[in-house]
Amino acid sequence: MESPPFPPQTSPKPPADAVNAPSSLELDPDEMRRLGYAVVDAVVERARGLRADVPWRGGNRRDLEPLLREPCPEDPGDPDAAIARAVTEILPRAGRIDHPRFFAFVPSSPTWAAVLGDLLTTGFNTFQGTWLESAGPSQIELVVLDWFREWLAMPESAGGLFTSGGSAANLCAVVAAREAAGHPERPVLYLSDQSHSSVERAGRIAGFRADAFRRIASDDGYRMDADALARALERDRAEGRVPVLVAANGGATNTGAVDPLPVLADLCAEHDTWLHVDAAYGGFAVLDPRGAAALEGIGRAHSVTLDPHKWLFQPYETGCLMVRDPDDLTRAFRVLPEYLQDIDLGYEQVNFADRGLQLTRAFRALKVWMALQTHGRRAHADAVGRGITLAHEAEAALAAHADVEILSPASLGIVCFRVRPEGEWSEADLESLNRAVQDTVVDEGTAMMSSTRLRERYALRLCILNYRSTAADVRAVVERIVAVGRALAPARRG
Numbered sequence: 361m362e363s364p365p366f367p368p369q370t371s372p373k374p375p376a377d378a379v380n381a382p383s384s385l386e387l388d389p390d391e392m393r394r395l396g397y398a399v400v401d402a403v404v405e406r407a408r409g410l411r412a413d414v415p416w417r418g419g420n421r422r423d424l425e426p427l428l429r430e431p432c433p434e435d436p437g438d439p440d441a442a443i444a445r446a447v448t449e450i451l452p453r454a455g456r457i458d459h460p461r462f463f464a465f466v467p468s469s470p471t472w473a474a475v476l477g478d479l480l481t482t483g484f485n486t487f488q489g490t491w492l493e494s495a496g497p498s499q500i501e502l503v504v505l506d507w508f509r510e511w512l513a514m515p516e517s518a519g520g521l522f523t524s525g526g527s528a529a530n531l532c533a534v535v536a537a538r539e540a541a542g543h544p545e546r547p548v549l550y551l552s553d554q555s556h557s558s559v560e561r562a563g564r565i566a567g568f569r570a571d572a573f574r575r576i577a578s579d580d581g582y583r584m585d586a587d588a589l590a591r592a593l594e595r596d597r598a599e600g601r602v603p604v605l606v607a608a609n610g611g612a613t614n615t616g617a618v619d620p621l622p623v624l625a626d627l628c629a630e631h632d633t634w635l636h637v638d639a640a641y642g643g644f645a646v647l648d649p650r651g652a653a654a655l656e657g658i659g660r661a662h663s664v665t666l667d668p669h670k671w672l673f674q675p676y677e678t679g680c681l682m683v684r685d686p687d688d689l690t691r692a693f694r695v696l697p698e699y700l701q702d703i704d705l706g707y708e709q710v711n712f713a714d715r716g717l718q719l720t721r722a723f724r725a726l727k728v729w730m731a732l733q734t735h736g737r738r739a740h741a742d743a744v745g746r747g748i749t750l751a752h753e754a755e756a757a758l759a760a761h762a763d764v765e766i767l768s769p770a771s772l773g774i775v776c777f778r779v780r781p782e783g784e785w786s787e788a789d790l791e792s793l794n795r796a797v798q799d800t801v802v803d804e805g806t807a808m809m810s811s812t813r814l815r816e817r818y819a820l821r822l823c824i825l826n827y828r829s830t831a832a833d834v835r836a837v838v839e840r841i842v843a844v845g846r847a848l849a850p851a852r853r854g
């Protein structure tokens with residue numbers, strides 16, 4: 361006798377009344393409201409106290425293990441106590457990324473309207489992978505993407521999708537470009553020596569081997585050297601390789617530099633190569649006339665990475681990829697298994713799962729839509745312009761001191777510099793002094809700031825994107841950096 365294809369189910373059936381009664385995971389609506397209001401109160405209190413708080417608080421693993429390590433609770437506990445612990449013990453042991461003096465890395469400062477958009481879509485449990493499961497939300501994603509398209513001056517046919525962030529958007533761009541190039545045997549990916557790490561990672565995930573990357577040198581302004589790129593493209597073609605994608609910067613993370621986009625667009629057109637602009641942090645500068653001038657030509661790209669969670673004041677995780685032809689995404693990503701045959705409602709109905717990595721996706725466009733409904737485009741543009749202006753103010757305040765060296769002038773909200781007291785200083789001593797300045801300013805709670813390396817030199821870096829930051833914040837931080845530098849200098853010279 362043949363054995364049955366599946367073993368018989370042996371687990372005992374639960375008693376019928378146990379599966380008829382409401383699950384203990386359900387909460388009574390009044391209790392839901394009470395807990396929800398408690399959470400809203402906690403979040404609003406935090407926002408109210410933000411300016412008076414420190415911009416950063418850390419903690420080492422040795423202290424956190426005994427505090428937070430615990431077995432998974434088997435039985436119900438007290439939700440009020442859980443909220444209280446989250447608010448007092450867990451969440452504050454972190455950077456206040458939206459603090460008006462948090463100038464490290466690439467900060468984010470979401471508006472309340474955007475946060476509420478996130479809460480709404482989470483509460484409504486939107487599944488934003490298929491039109492069948494979320495028609496209205498999918499339509500809004502199309503609408504918001506079309507706003508971005510207009511801002512970037514991309515052609516009317518352009519579209520895209522929201523992603524978890526810039527890294528995912530860069531990965532989708534690399535995969536789409538490789539497929540559009542016919543998935544060649546010997547592909548080449550061009551990036552600059554200032555490209556964000558996620559571009560290289562995207563190439564690696566997409567299967568590019570180490571010898572398929574060309575790191576094009578940047579010029580004195582940290583912009584990709586277009587002549588060097590042209591030479592590399594020609595050499596690779598002559599040697600039988602296929603240029604698949606040029607990844608340009610629309611606001612380099614280090615310095616805010618923008619690559620020469622019109623020249624790169626011409627070059628890519630000449631070489632029939634996909635131009636991707638990684639404008640994850642800088643792209644929304646197009647809302648400000650100075651930013652738009654710096655990013656001229658961005659609309660000619662085949663694809664653009666944008667991170668609304670950086671400079672469009674959105675909560676994490678709100679990234680976006682815009683492409684000249686959304687069919688390039690569909691061709692690269694669409695796989696229709698039989699168990700999803702019902703989602704195929706025709707071309708007009710966009711299934712966003714067909715355009716990227718995720719089947720199950722959050723409805724990220726709603727928060728952007730909420731923020732723009734509440735404050736309008738102009739207020740967002742003003743807030744972006746504020747960051748650009750404040751970075752120029754920071755540069756001017758720094759440059760007013762003879763013992764400060766500007767290493768990269770203000771560009772799209774970023775300025776890099778170092779304290780350099782008069783006299784002979786070795787690079788090692790300058791690094792040690794500037795590290796000490798940074799540690800002091802951060803540890804005492806004046807500001808959160810980070811460092812980088814520019815042409816091997818240790819550089820302090822301010823990235824000023826927060827709509828709450830003021831000129832007074834910037835001036836106070838600059839003056840403190842200078843004062844700390846002067847106080848520490850004598851002990852740091854070797």
Ligand SMILES: Cc1ncc(COP(=O)(O)O)c(C=O)c1O
Nearest residue numbers: 466525526527556558613640641
């Ligand atoms: C230029 C650039 N590209 C990509 C990224 C990665 O974006 P995400 O952190 O949203 O994945 C960043 C992050 O700072 C960035 O500045």
